[in-house]
Amino acid sequence: MFCKFASFVTYMNLVIDQGNTFVKLAVFENSRLVDLDSVSYCEAEEMLKKIFKKNEIKQVIWSSVGEAMPFFDTFLDNKVVLRLTSETLVPFFNNYGSPRSLGVDRIALAAAAAVNYPKKNVLVIDAGTCITFEFKNANDEYLGGAIAPGIQMRFKALHDYTAKLPLVSLASVEDFIGNNTETSILSGVVNNVVQEIDGVINQYLARFEDLTVILTGGDTLFLAERVKNTIFANPNFLLEGLNAILEHNTHG
Numbered sequence: 040m041f042c043k044f045a046s047f048v049t050y051m052n053l054v055i056d057q058g059n060t061f062v063k064l065a066v067f068e069n070s071r072l073v074d075l076d077s078v079s080y081c082e083a084e085e086m087l088k089k090i091f092k093k094n095e096i097k098q099v100i101w102s103s104v105g106e107a108m109p110f111f112d113t114f115l116d117n118k119v120v121l122r123l124t125s126e127t128l129v130p131f132f133n134n135y136g137s138p139r140s141l142g143v144d145r146i147a148l149a150a151a152a153a154v155n156y157p158k159k160n161v162l163v164i165d166a167g168t169c170i171t172f173e174f175k176n177a178n179d180e181y182l183g184g185a186i187a188p189g190i191q192m193r194f195k196a197l198h199d200y201t202a203k204l205p206l207v208s209l210a211s212v213e214d215f216i217g218n219n220t221e222t223s224i225l226s227g228v229v230n231n232v233v234q235e236i237d238g239v240i241n242q243y244l245a246r247f248e249d250l251t252v253i254l255t256g257g258d259t260l261f262l263a264e265r266v267k268n269t270i271f272a273n274p275n276f277l278l279e280g281l282n283a284i285l286e287h288n289t290h291g
């Protein structure tokens with residue numbers, strides 16, 4: 040009698056999501072997220088050093104909504120590196136009217152929707168610097184969605200574009216009728232974002248009865264308990280999409 044062991048190849052993937060506010064650095068072992076750091080741009084170099092020291096990274100996917108970080112190349116010698124662009128092979132049909140100008144972060148969200156919910160209508164809401172809405176239909180076609188200002192951007196805009204409004208920090212809204220300047224701003228930002236998200240979900244539901252809604256991004260946890268519609272909260276959805284694109288291009 041002899042035993043036969045399945046032989047598994049372990050791929051350590053580094054997934055880098057350079058957003059407009061934070062850099063997210065995630066390590067995946069095959070398709071399982073095993074380590075995650077969200078850092079500011081000035082902390083990113085140090086964090087990359089630590090990650091490469093601690094993990095046997097075989098391949099990297101890098102997605103950036105802006106320019107490359109200047110120190111980036113020094114880390115990636117001898118690694119398989121996929122830089123996500125509009126030309127990258129993705130696991131969905133891209134029907135966006137201007138595919139070359141589509142944000143790479145939005146491409147990753149559509150990929151996550153296609154891989155995790157094939158042949159389903161999926162709306163992904165990414166509450167980060169901006170709040171973006173991405174719609175992928177049951178034919179696995181990405182159609183587009185919407186781009187709106189994010190929560191911090193709204194607080195900052197009210198402060199920057201007026202003479203008197205203070206910069207308010209994120210907090211819970213006690214009552215949607217704000218009774219002083221601070222609570223009026225809080226209501227106008229937080230309550231309005233929640234109403235906006237529920238309103239947009241309802242618009243999609245009116246057109247697509249069978250709809251799965253995912254909420255992701257830096258404000259996921261704050262918003263998930265305030266939105267009325269049924270949603271799946273997954274702060275790592277974009278990172279999962281990037282890892283799926285990497286796997287699709289290297290093992291698919």
Ligand SMILES: Nc1ncnc2c1ncn2[C@@H]1O[C@H](COP(=O)(O)OP(=O)(O)O)[C@@H](O)[C@H]1O
Nearest residue numbers: 058059060061166167168189190191256257258
């Ligand atoms: N400690 C924090 N500092 C700043 N913003 C934060 C913090 N925690 C959560 N946020 C929220 O997360 C958003 C950024 O989320 P994230 O998904 O990382 O954005 P991006 O991908 O655009 O960089 C900010 O706009 C803010 O609303």
Ligand SMILES: CC(C)(COP(=O)(O)O)[C@@H](O)C(=O)NCCC(=O)O
Nearest residue numbers: 058059140141142144167168169186
């Ligand atoms: C809309 C965005 C600024 C969102 O960026 P984020 O909030 O995720 O940092 C980014 O996806 C972008 O620059 N998009 C390009 C325009 C487009 O997608 O059509």
